[in-house]
Amino acid sequence: DAGVIQSPRHEVTEMGQEVTLRCKPISGHNSLFWYRQTMMRGLELLIYFNNNVPIDDSGMPEDRFSAKMPNASFSTLKIQPSEPRDSAVYFCASKYGPIVAKNIQYFGAGTRLSVL
Amino acid sequence: DAKTTQPPSMDCAEGRAANLPCNHSTISGNEYVYWYRQIHSQGPQYIIHGLKNNETNEMASLIITEDRKSSTLILPHATLRDTAVYYCIVRVVTSGTYKYIFGTGTRLKVLA
Numbered sequence: 001d002a003g004v005i006q007s008p009r010h011e012v013t014e015m016g017q018e019v020t021l022r023c024k025p026i027s028g029h030n031s032l033f034w035y036r037q038t039m040m041r042g043l044e045l046l047i048y049f050n051n052n053v054p055i056d057d058s059g060m061p062e063d064r065f066s067a068k069m070p071n072a073s074f075s076t077l078k079i080q081p082s083e084p085r086d087s088a089v090y091f092c093a094s095k096y097g098p099i100v101a102k103n104i105q106y107f108g109a110g111t112r113l114s115v116l
Numbered sequence: 117d118a119k120t121t122q123p124p125s126m127d128c129a130e131g132r133a134a135n136l137p138c139n140h141s142t143i144s145g146n147e148y149v150y151w152y153r154q155i156h157s158q159g160p161q162y163i164i165h166g167l168k169n170n171e172t173n174e175m176a177s178l179i180i181t182e183d184r185k186s187s188t189l190i191l192p193h194a195t196l197r198d199t200a201v202y203y204c205i206v207r208v209v210t211s212g213t214y215k216y217i218f219g220t221g222t223r224l225k226v227l228a
Contacts, residue, residue, distance in 0.1 A: 004159075035218075043160070043203075043218035056215060091159050103150065103207060103216070107159030 004108035006092050012114045018080040021111045024073055025094030033093040033105060034067055034077050043091070049075065082115045089113070119143065119206045125223040128198075134191040136222050138204030141185040147207055149180060150216070151189050153200040160203065160218075163189065194226045 005024040013019055025032050033048040047057040049069045057067070064083070069075040079086055089112050093105040121139040128134040140149060148167050152160040164171055164178045166187070171178045177190040191198055203221040207214045 042220055043154075045215050045217070048215070089157075093159070103148070103214070104162050104165065105160075105216070106162065110157075110159050112157075 004092055004094050004106055006090075006108035006111050008111060009109065010112045010114075012116065013082055014116050015083055016081045017115075018078065019082045019086075019113060019115075021077040021090050021092075021113070023075045023077070023092030023108060025075070025092070026096075026106055027073070029094035029096045029106075030072065031095045031097070031105075032069060032075050033095075034075070035091040035093065035107075036088045037091060037110075038088045046077070079113075082113075084115045087113055087115050119208055119217065120204045120219050122202075122204055122219060122222045124220060125225070127225050127227055128191075128194045130196060130226055130228050131193055134194040134198065134224060134226070136189040136191075136202050136204075136224065137186065138188070139186045140204070140206050143184055143206050145184075149178070149184075149187050150205045150207075151176070151178065152203045152205065152218075153198075154203070154221070155197075155200040163202075194224075196226050196228060198224065199226045200224060 007022045031050045034046040035043050037043045046059040047067045052069045067077045089110045091107050091110045093107045095105045148165045150165040151163040154160045163175050164173055166178045166180050180187045201221040201223050203218050205216050208217045
């Protein structure tokens, strides 16, 4: 399996622009997670889906952030409008099994976002 | 907030065993302990997990104390490629949902 695939790997944009990050989970996995990593705050969970349904979005920082999972093989994280403080590495992870099962998550390589 | 406490950094000589401690004194009886590592700029990588018994796989060993309040990840023969940040994680239940809370981890530097 190719693992969790994220695109783009790097994104540079200007403040106020819309940014869309993409994630393809491992085939057969039914849970998907979006994380954000910064030097100041470390690795934070933003939102996670189970069977394409958002279960917990309490980590989404503001209404400018939204995430969708239209099907089992694709998810997007959108920031609109983007701000310089959104600059971070965004990771997507997926796992197989119900929420309460053994919780081995597999992470993608991340998208490094720079908002100028 | 993370439910685990780890030393911020450790050094280990190449070829020697690296022992990374973790305190999880508030862990509940049915919660697993998970270990991940993050090599510079890459996504976190799963290493091992355990509940009560000691565990071993091709990457590492996990020793969990009998009271389950702490554990130690052991890399038996550390190499330069093991230089990374190591995270010890226990799931947190908030508002009825489970999630990982990553703490600050231990930055392990393997020295030649």
